[in-house]
Amino acid sequence: MFVTYSPDDGDVQQWEFAASEVTASQAEEVERAYGEPWDQFLVAVFSGGIRARRVLLWHLMRAEHPTLLYADTPDFKVGELECEFDKTELQQLRDKAAQDKSLPAAVLAHIDAELATAPEGTAGKAQLNRSERRTASRSRGSSGSGSKPKR
Secondary structure, rough: OOOEEEOOOOOOEEEEHHHOOOOOHHHHHHHHHOOHHHHHHHHHHHHHOEEEEEHHHHHHOOOOOOOHHHHHHHOOOOOEEEEEEEEEHHHHHHEEEEEEOOOHHHHHHHHHHHHOOOOOOOOHHHHHHHHHHHHHHHHHHOOOOOOOOOO
C-alpha cells in the first residue's frame, strides 16, 4: 500500500507500507495505540478506518522520528492522507471478492478498473516470492533436497 500525507501547511511525505514486513515489536506498539489486534487494525486500514489510518501515519512517521508519541501525530484533514493499494493487494482483494457469489459483478469490474492503473509494489513482490518459496518447499517433501531418493 502506498501512503501519501499531504498537509496543507507542510511537505508531502510518501511511504510504501508492507504489513508483512512489520516486526512483532512494532505490531505490538500499533496494537497498543489502536487498541485492537493487528489483523483488525489491518482490516480497518484497508477499509478506510480513519483512526486506523492515523495510527498507520504514526507508525510510518516513527521511522524518521522514533520518539514520536501517538498523541503528537498530526490531526490531519481526511483528504490529506491517501492510501492506495498496489497491484498485488488489489489482486488479492479481487480473488477474495470473486469467491463471494453474493457480490454484484460491478464490484469485480470496479476492482478490475483499479487494477489496470494500480502501481506495482515492491513489498507485494517480496511477499509473493516468499509464498512461492514456501509452496515449493512443501511440494519437495520433508527431505528438503527437492528430489526423492531412488530405490
